Amino acid sequence: MTTKAAPAHMQLPYYINGEWRNSSSNETVKIYSPYKDGVVGEVQAITREEVDEAIKLAAEAQKAWAELSIRERATYLYRWIDELLAMKDEIADIMMQEVGKTFADAQKEVERSADLIRYNIEEAIHMYNESMSGENFPGGSKQKIAIVERVPLGVVLAISPFNYPVNLSSAKIAPALMMGNAVIFKPATQGALSGIKMIEALHKAGIPKNIVNVVTGRGSVIGDYLVEHKGINMITFTGGTATGYHIASKAKMVPLVMELGGKDPAIVLPDADLKLATGQIISGAFSYSGQRCTAIKRVLVQDEVADQLTDMLASEVAKLSIGSPEDKATVVPVIDTKSADYIQGLIDDAIEKGAKVLTGNKREGNLIHPTLLADVTLDMRVAWEEPFGPVLPIIRIKDAEEAIEIANKSEFGLQASVFTNDINKAFHLAKKLETGSVQINGRTERGPDHFPFIGVKGSGVGVQGVPKSLQSMTRDKVTVLNLQ
Ligand code: NAP
Ligand code: G3H
Numbered sequence: 167m168t169t170k171a172a173p174a175h176m177q178l179p180y181y182i183n184g185e186w187r188n189s190s191s192n193e194t195v196k197i198y199s200p201y202k203d204g205v206v207g208e209v210q211a212i213t214r215e216e217v218d219e220a221i222k223l224a225a226e227a228q229k230a231w232a233e234l235s236i237r238e239r240a241t242y243l244y245r246w247i248d249e250l251l252a253m254k255d256e257i258a259d260i261m262m263q264e265v266g267k268t269f270a271d272a273q274k275e276v277e278r279s280a281d282l283i284r285y286n287i288e289e290a291i292h293m294y295n296e297s298m299s300g301e302n303f304p305g306g307s308k309q310k311i312a313i314v315e316r317v318p319l320g321v322v323l324a325i326s327p328f329n330y331p332v333n334l335s336s337a338k339i340a341p342a343l344m345m346g347n348a349v350i351f352k353p354a355t356q357g358a359l360s361g362i363k364m365i366e367a368l369h370k371a372g373i374p375k376n377i378v379n380v381v382t383g384r385g386s387v388i389g390d391y392l393v394e395h396k397g398i399n400m401i402t403f404t405g406g407t408a409t410g411y412h413i414a415s416k417a418k419m420v421p422l423v424m425e426l427g428g429k430d431p432a433i434v435l436p437d438a439d440l441k442l443a444t445g446q447i448i449s450g451a452f453s454y455s456g457q458r459c460t461a462i463k464r465v466l467v468q469d470e471v472a473d474q475l476t477d478m479l480a481s482e483v484a485k486l487s488i489g490s491p492e493d494k495a496t497v498v499p500v501i502d503t504k505s506a507d508y509i510q511g512l513i514d515d516a517i518e519k520g521a522k523v524l525t526g527n528k529r530e531g532n533l534i535h536p537t538l539l540a541d542v543t544l545d546m547r548v549a550w551e552e553p554f555g556p557v558l559p560i561i562r563i564k565d566a567e568e569a570i571e572i573a574n575k576s577e578f579g580l581q582a583s584v585f586t587n588d589i590n591k592a593f594h595l596a597k598k599l600e601t602g603s604v605q606i607n608g609r610t611e612r613g614p615d616h617f618p619f620i621g622v623k624g625s626g627v628g629v630q631g632v633p634k635s636l637q638s639m640t641r642d643k644v645t646v647l648n649l650q
Contacts, residue, residue: 184375331357
């Protein structure tokens with residue numbers, strides 16, 4: 167496995183008042199690469215007083231920011247895109263080392279983020295206020311007119327996960343800024359170097375001071391303090407379901423948007439195009455080692471085609487490249503040892519309960535070889551839990567109704583894929599499945615990023631996707647005109 171020598175590791179400051187500062191705690195949090203020995207960087211473990219200052223200054227600065235016209239705010243974000251793209255290779259190299267994504271995928275993530283910021287700008291510019299006449303309600307009058315404006319919420323706390331450290335951060339920051347909010351950005355610790363570099367691009371773009379402040383430190387240490395802080399007016403979070411529930415239990419009465427875990431099924435019916443299904447399932451389940459919220463995390467295949475599909479999946483898994491992101495491998499070491507241990511625990515439990523290993527079940531440090539499990543039954547943990555790793559359980563079903571039942575028993579409800587050539591059956595399943603989205607004859611995935619992206623049950627609350635994200639960063643404000 168290629169592991170480029172660790173660079174002289176970087177110790178990055180946090181960002182406040184338009185300046186880069188070291189914390190008065192004199193403490194840092196070390197970031198270890200998932201695939202090579204040694205520390206790739208350190209970020210500041212900031213104090214509660216520094217959190218207070220970041221939020222206070224952001225609240226003050228937000229007022230003037232909201233007064234700017236939407237086109238004035240857009241000029242800063244357009245410059246942000248230019249600076250971000252100018253830093254693309256630098257950020258991609260850091261992202262590769264920090265979260266173990268291939269350089270090409272990390273470059274694509276930066277480009278996708280630039281597109282996402284641009285779409286947010288353009289969409290925001292084309293949003294309009296509404297007006298309503300009183301006459302529509304019984305006994306109402308034309309003399310009453312409501313002007314319904316969308317106004318900013320104030321200071322938005324944006325907390326992002328490790329797996330898309332730039333894309334899922336810009337997906338929060340760009341709509342918040344366009345709608346006139348200030349942002350307190352708390353990147354995932356593993357992912358913070360890429361996140362800070364992304365903000366360096368915004369700094370170079372000349373963003374006014376305190377419109378975005380970056381706070382770093384372990385979520386388990388500063389997370390509760392941030393979430394419970396009286397100065398926070400909205401929380402937008404992406405991460406694990408357990409963290410999401412914890413944050414929801416701590417947050418004050420502020421709007422929450424949460425994108426959480428998933429257990430997306432691929433349901434394969436007998437009339438499906440099995441070649442298409444195989445390709446979509448393999449890329450859906452194993453790219454970036456399955457460390458995507460939208461990865462396919464279980465296959466529910468009808469008995470009639472189960473053997474055939476299983477053979478096809480096994481032969482494709484055997485072709486996957488495994489190793490270092492520096493060698494452009496598809497299956498790379500997972501984010502940390504804790505995660506690798508958890509994944510291995512799911513595999514061991516399944517084997518103990520009678521699952522058959524078709525490929526994989528081999529581990530080298532954090533590198534879990536792609537593991538395909540057949541004969542998976544509903545008493546196994548892997549049938550229900552999110553591995554966030556390269557493990558795919560195959561569960562046989564007798565018919566579409568059983569697929570719906572098993573799919574809906576999950577605590578999660580992010581997406582589902584249905585593979586069939588019968589459009590009526592596809593729509594029947596789509597209607598019954600308790601998920602935010604259903605993909606017909608395609609893998610589960612988030613993009614394109616202007617589509618609504620929704621998790622239900624343990625997969626989240628609220629809606630993302632460019633227009634919806636913009637709306638979520640505002641509230642309605644009504645001014646009623648009483649004509650005489
Ligand atoms: P995580 O462990 O839940 O961490 C997410 C973020 O929460 C990190 O910034 C973390 O900070 C912070 N955090 C931890 N404890 C906190 C607390 N008490 N208060 C406030 N913040 C706290 O998730 P992850 O391992 O980074 O990401 C993987 C998970 O995210 C998977 O379950 C995946 O399905 C989910 N995900 C969902 C989506 C979606 O759109 N639905 C997208 C991507 C990922 P530290 O890093 O400092 O601990
Ligand atoms: O990890 C969650 C991401 O939002 C998934 O995005 O489906 O484009 O990989 P993706």
